[in-house]
């Protein structure tokens with residue numbers, strides 16, 4: 001069974017067809033990219049896959065289960081974690097609390113348990129704390145655990161966001177433009193980090209990225225969309241030489 005299978009997924013926003021009959025199949029362990037010019041529909045694909053939008057048409061099967069109609073926290077609970085194009089962290093909570101709070105989609109205790117501080121509550125909170133500390137240590141972020149994200153350099157904030165996504169122990173990690181806003185040294189660090197995470201956590205990664213250096217270095221398979229339609233899929237080499245892709249990025253007049 002494929003880890004993720006999307007079949008003929010489309011999304012309309014009023015009269016705009018933002019995505020048209022998008023299909024993809026992932027096997028466990030892949031590192032895959034979704035690319036395309038601005039406004040092509042890439043983030044829409046991630047919003048649909050992670051339950052932020054419900055597709056107008058189509059099917060999404062994750063580990064064989066249909067996820068269409070599930071809420072984002074339910075999709076997270078099944079094992080899909082994501083980061084956002086514009087970093088979304090709680091800027092007035094510490095780094096550690098940001099990681100801890102992300103695990104609260106699946107607590108296993110009730111409000112009553114938390115009020116009386118039952119054994120169930122204390123046990124779950126201890127597990128959450130342990131996981132958060134382990135992730136921070138693995139990503140070399142322990143020294144920032146008591147800092148507020150807003151006081152940290154942008155590259156570190158990106159890393160914290162990735163740590164937060166990883167803390168739910170996902171099977172599939174969606175990274176929406178992880179290199180956006182990073183300087184070239186941070187981009188190199190990010191490439192190393194993603195490669196390391198992919199191997200060390202043994203997870204499947206799907207990324208949207210405009211920086212071709214990142215995509216071409218990391219991904220074994222690339223899918224290209226333009227105006228909501230799939231125009232190409234293949235290896236980095238095939239994509240680089242694909243005339244439809246070149247045309248979509250550069251326009252007819254530049255070919």
Ligand SMILES: Nc1ncnc2c1ncn2[C@@H]1O[C@H](COP(=O)(O)OP(=O)(O)OP(=O)(O)O)[C@@H](O)[C@H]1O
Pocket residue numbers: 013016018036037038039040041042043044045085
């Ligand atoms: N919630 C929404 N309501 C209406 N239109 C939307 C909504 N979300 C996206 N769109 C439109 O759908 C199209 C695809 O947008 P999307 O953000 O998916 O593109 P993208 O490929 O991620 O672009 P970029 O690379 O610039 O981030 C755009 O025309 C956008 O304006």
